Amino acid sequence: MTEELERRFEDTIARDQRLEPRDWVPEGYRKTMIRQISQHAHSEIIGMQPEGNWITRAPSLRRKAILLAKVQDEAGHGLYLYSAAETLGADRTELTEKLISGAQKYSSIFNYPTVTFADVGVIGWLVDGAAICNQVPLCRSSYGPYARGMIRICKEESFHQRQGYELLMTMMRGTEAQREMVQEATNRWWWPSLMMFGPPDADSPNTEQSMAWKIKRHTNDELRQRFVDMSVPQAEALGVTLPDAELSWNAERGHYDFGAIDWDEFKQILKGNGPCNAERIAKRRAAHEDGAWVREAAAAHAAKQRDRERSAA
Ligand code: FAQ
Secondary structure (H helix, E strand, O other), X not given: OHHHHHHHHHHHHHOXXXXXXXXXXXXHHHHHHHHHHHHHHHHHHHOHHHHHOOHHHOOOHHHHHHHHHHHHHHHHHHHHHHHHHHOOOOOHHHHHHHHHOOOOOOXXXXXXXXXXXXXXXXXXXXXXXXXXXXXXXXXXXXXXXXXXXXXXXXXXXXXXXHHHHHHHHHHHOOOHHHHHHHHHHHHHHHHXXXXXOOOOHHHOOOHHHHHHOOOOOOXXXXXXXXXXXXXXXXXXXXXXXXXXXXXXXXXXXXXXXXXXXXXXXXXXXXOOXXXXXXXXXXXXXXHHHHOHHXXXXXXXXXXXXXXXXXXXX
């Protein structure tokens, strides 16, 4: 029986079809999928904080409305993703516990501070740009609910990236001080954006199996290279310099060469020692605790509704 189920699973992957919640999947596949989807969901939820920091201080009503919409979209992405994880048998309350206890990771990028309004633009340009680069191939991921969720998420991320780039274009047409703000923010976010793609392939324990299961369609280094190649002309059009003296076109490879990434910094962030790790988790925990009465009220309402239906039957 198990052999037959395994054969069907392998066959679905080989034929490039989607696995659905009703389908049998090996335990390793289920665990990997829950890990990736929940870490992704946590990233969207924690990812609301760096930009949320600027909502009350946006320089105009227009910028405030755009930023509010973007941050709200991120909450929505988190919710689609938690729902996708639930279809694999994960419990949302447990996932939240794992996030606020530090047992589960979220993206390294959200542990850096947002110190000027130019950070809002650079996050849209580089962080959403990197997210799109990583996530467009996930629209073809082998798990149906994740792949379908990713289609909508990528459409929204694309709007996010454009709003960031448009904000930076506006600032670059402004004063010298505004141009300096954009350059300074680019200097701070460039290297952390490259780290978003994960460790180098040689040090990535999950890539090989995830590629075999068609969860991931490209390796971390392939996507990182794609992002660098995409970003260089965008930086030129914007008029900013990317902070890497080794960045140069390699005609033989048909790609840009770039300098060494500081993987020690990445490891420190993953251990919880980044500039904002503690603050991000503390804020999320406080928001969760503050929301306890809402969850209790919703549960009480649902119980009352069930009682009413039972007595009417
Ligand atoms: N940060 O073997 P690999 C966004 C962990 S959403 C922290 O290569 P894998 C939207 C990894 O989990 C951004 N941890 O792992 C937005 C694993 O740990 P574990 C999030 C990282 O899974 C924009 C270990 O290192 N996007 O930005 C990171 O095959 C703006 C070994 O790594 C997604 O989650 C990292 N950067 O590949 C929101 C996309 N990289 O669990 C607000 C979906 C690796 O074994 C504002 N996820 N790790 O202990 C993926 O594509 C993959 O999970 C990777 C990692 C590529 C992130």
